[in-house]
Amino acid sequence: MNKIVLYLLLCLALVSCITTAGCLGYFDFHESSVELLSSDSSVFLFEGKVTHVGDGDTITVELSDKTRERIRLIGIDTPEMDASQNSAREYGSLSQDHLAEWAKKAKDFTTEQLLYDTVTISYDPAAGERDRYDRVLGYVTSDGRDFNQVLIEEGYARVYIAETFDRKQDYIDALETAQKYKIGMWNE
Secondary structure (H helix, E strand, O other): OHHHHHHHHHHHHHHHHHHHHHHHOOOOOOHHHOOOOEEOOEEEEEEEEEEEEEEOOEEEEEOOOOOEEEEEEOOEEOOOOOHHHOOHHHHOOOOHHHHHHHHHHHHHHHHHHHOOOEEEEEEOOOOOOEOOOOOEEEEEEEOOEEHHHHHHHOOOOEEOOOOOOOOHHHHHHHHHHHHHOOOHHHOO
């Protein structure tokens, strides 16, 4: 009997999530490409093929209906390709030249890991749906791993402290480890 009650509650929660998301009107996705399912505190949005990598933390994903969405990875920031846009307060004592080198490495790593692969994009209610450039804010899951966190662990990204998101402490812990062991860009 308990399994039936749990199943019914889960179904009710799923219907509630779908109804709420549909009423908010923030996402302009076609219904056929979106499934809302609980996965920790994030909500599964869609699955799609990565067709373009803008930089280390921005990708374009093609959905099953052939529409495309630009995705800004939640909670992280890779160095900017234009070195003058990297600030010392964000990256500490790392030099502009070093950051420019790691911007290219971050883009190359993201390209190598994700381009033409199918990824899952999840939404974090604490972060919001889109950024000021109308990109979807999302957690990218590839091969069962949180790719946003992989970028931090491998030393390609810092935690974007200014954002609010549910995985912030996990990302901060990963960053502290990368900095402590001088992984990736932290090895200057």
